[in-house]
Amino acid sequence: MGLAVDVIFRIDRRTGTAVYAQLMHQVRQAVRMGRLAPGDQLPTAREVAERTGINPNTVLKAYRELEVAGLVEARQGSGTYVRAHLKPLPDNLEALRHELAAWAERARAAGLDVSDMQDLVAEVAAGTVPAGQEAHRVG
Amino acid sequence: MSADRTTPALEVAGVAHTFGRRRALDDCSFTVPAGAVTALVGRNGAGKSTLLRAAAGLLRPDSGEVRVFGEPAGDGSLPRIGYVAQQAPLYPMLTVAQTLTVGSRLNPRWDAAYAHRLADDADLPGAARVGTLPAGHRSRLALVMALAKRPDLLLLDEPLAPLDPVARTEVAGTLMADVAERGTTVVLSSHVVADIDGVCDRVVVLTEGRVRLAAEVEAALDGHLVAVGAGIEFSAFDSSEVVEVRAAGADATALIRPTGSAPSGGLAWHRPTLEELLLGYLRTPTRQVPTA
Numbered sequence: 001m002g003l004a005v006d007v008i009f010r011i012d013r014r015t016g017t018a019v020y021a022q023l024m025h026q027v028r029q030a031v032r033m034g035r036l037a038p039g040d041q042l043p044t045a046r047e048v049a050e051r052t053g054i055n056p057n058t059v060l061k062a063y064r065e066l067e068v069a070g071l072v073e074a075r076q077g078s079g080t081y082v083r084a085h086l087k088p089l090p091d092n093l094e095a096l097r098h099e100l101a102a103w104a105e106r107a108r109a110a111g112l113d114v115s116d117m118q119d120l121v122a123e124v125a126a127g128t129v130p131a132g133q134e135a136h137r138v139g
Numbered sequence: 140m141s142a143d144r145t146t147p148a149l150e151v152a153g154v155a156h157t158f159g160r161r162r163a164l165d166d167c168s169f170t171v172p173a174g175a176v177t178a179l180v181g182r183n184g185a186g187k188s189t190l191l192r193a194a195a196g197l198l199r200p201d202s203g204e205v206r207v208f209g210e211p212a213g214d215g216s217l218p219r220i221g222y223v224a225q226q227a228p229l230y231p232m233l234t235v236a237q238t239l240t241v242g243s244r245l246n247p248r249w250d251a252a253y254a255h256r257l258a259d260d261a262d263l264p265g266a267a268r269v270g271t272l273p274a275g276h277r278s279r280l281a282l283v284m285a286l287a288k289r290p291d292l293l294l295l296d297e298p299l300a301p302l303d304p305v306a307r308t309e310v311a312g313t314l315m316a317d318v319a320e321r322g323t324t325v326v327l328s329s330h331v332v333a334d335i336d337g338v339c340d341r342v343v344v345l346t347e348g349r350v351r352l353a354a355e356v357e358a359a360l361d362g363h364l365v366a367v368g369a370g371i372e373f374s375a376f377d378s379s380e381v382v383e384v385r386a387a388g389a390d391a392t393a394l395i396r397p398t399g400s401a402p403s404g405g406l407a408w409h410r411p412t413l414e415e416l417l418l419g420y421l422r423t424p425t426r427q428v429p430t431a
Contacts, residue, residue: 011337016365016410018357019337046319053311054337055176056319 007036007043009052009059019054023062024069031071031082042072042080146209148173148292148324149194154203156189162348163189164200169343169353171326173208173291176318178335179328180417181345187328188225190345191294194326195222207292218247221285225296227278231270235263235280239287246288254287257313261306274301282310286317293317295327299334311338332414344417346424356413365415366393366408383419394419 007030009023017025030036042063045056063080066072073083107117149171156164164186171177181187192198193205196212207216229238235258243249258265261279269277278301285293293314299307315338317323329335335342342359344352352359363382369389382394394411411419 013333013336013412013414016360016412016415018360020357044319046316049315049319050312053308053315055340056315057174057176057340058337 009048009054011052011054020058020062020065023054023059024066027062027066028071031085036082038082038085040082042082044079146173147171147206148175148208149326150204150206151190151194152204152206154190154193154200154205156193156198156200156202164193165348167203167345167348167350169350171324171341173324174318174322175341176315176325176339177327177341177343178339179326179343179345180330180335180421181328182330182421185345186348187345188296189348191222191296191326191328192224194292195220195294197222219291220294221288221290221292222294223278223281223285223296223298225300227274227281227301229269229277229281229284232268234266234268235272236265238269238280238284239265242284242287248289250287250289253289254283257283257286260309260313275303275306278302279306279310282313286313289321291324293323293325293327295325297328299327299329299331307334314338332417336413342413342417344420346421349424351420351424360410360413360416363394363396363411363416363419364408365411366395367391368407383423 007027009026011019011022015022027036027042036042043051045059045063048054048059049056063072063074067074067080071082071084072080074080104117107120112120147170151170152168154164154167155162167186167190179187179190189198193200194207194212196205196207196214196216199213205212208219210216230241233241239251239254239258242254243251258280261276261283263272263276263280263283269280272280278298282295282298285295298314299310302310311334314325314327318325327335327339339356341355342352343350354362368391376393376395377398380396380398382396384391384393394415395408
């Protein structure tokens with residue numbers, strides 16, 4: 001605890017998702033999966049920059065946004081630390097999975113293949129996020 | 140180090156230049172804030188190298204003005220600039236070690252310890268003659284020379300082009316670490332989108348010597364969208380908003396820069412990837428779009 005933990009940031013260039021948003025998502029994911037715990041230090045922007053070639057300004061922007069969201073805290077002259085546990089995945093995850101499995105079976109019976117289903121899920125899910133963030137369908 | 144962070148690192152205002160009858164630069168204007176990492180993107184012959192040479196003070200444009208940290212580009216600005224031309228100009232008869240020694244003699248701000256660390260990181264053998272080095276190693280040595288000078292503004296003409304994929308990420312890491320540590324301003328030319336995505340926070344697109352787009356990367360991506368639908372549906376947009384339309388039969392894809400509300404109708408649309416944004420502008424050189 002307290003030591004800098006190796007988070008390997010990576011960029012997916014095939015999506016239109018902003019790079020800082022991808023970094024935020026990867027920190028969230030690491031906390032959710034328990035690879036990062038409260039008190040753990042995130043790598044400094046310089047370390048991330050040197051190891052991955054990601055612009056340090058982008059890393060700092062991701063850290064600032066995570067701080068605003070209350071997930072991490074910046075300690076003056078020391079670094080950025082994980083502050084909170086992310087709410088673990090909801091208890092009803094299994095129930096959601098079951099519903100989705102039943103839906104997938106119906107979709108397959110209706111002639112949809114996996115990528116058709118993915119498109120449909122992405123499209124419906126995107127309709128539930130604020131505008132300007134991810135892919136949308138209007139109309 | 141730049142004392143005043145509000146003075147732009149580089150200001151290019153109305154710069155035009157011709158070589159014989161060929162117009163290399165045509166009324167180019169853009170600003171690079173201190174500490175930014177800017178990609179200069181364009182096809183071969185778009186004017187990237189000419190613009191970088193003008194910024195380095197090595198070429199005096201026919202008209203217009205180039206300022207580096209507020210001073211006219213020229214001999215006075217040279218000590219603050221690290222410039223690496225495409226051909227990585229070095230003395231082929233010198234060894235790597237001798238080249239570094241020359242660097243230390245010519246540059247008052249030379250950081251010898253940094254130079255040796257970077258040369259070691261790049262596996263550059265000190266006793267090898269520069270002329271015998273493979274192209275990738277030569278370009279890394281040229282970059283070491285530019286970085287060890289401890290410049291405030293780095294101008295790099297296709298710095299990653301001669302490098303293998305592993306060296307590319309190493310060099311990008313070295314550059315970005317320097318940005319993190321010293322707030323170095325970087326302008327690098329490239330036409331490989333993967334080399335600039337996540338690396339550069341600003342982009343300047345040059346087509347046929349003109350600045351087609353000069354913007355912060357994230358703001359530019361937020362300000363555009365890729366729309367997919369039947370070609371007829373794009374008539375809802377003002378023609379000034381349409382950067383590029385590509386049609387195949389009734390199906391069409393367009394890069395749009397909406398000025399008003401989001402599009403309506405049966406169009407599917409998404410935030411562009413950097414590649415979609417840059418290709419949309421690079422493929423349509425004719426129209427002049429206001430800079431953001």
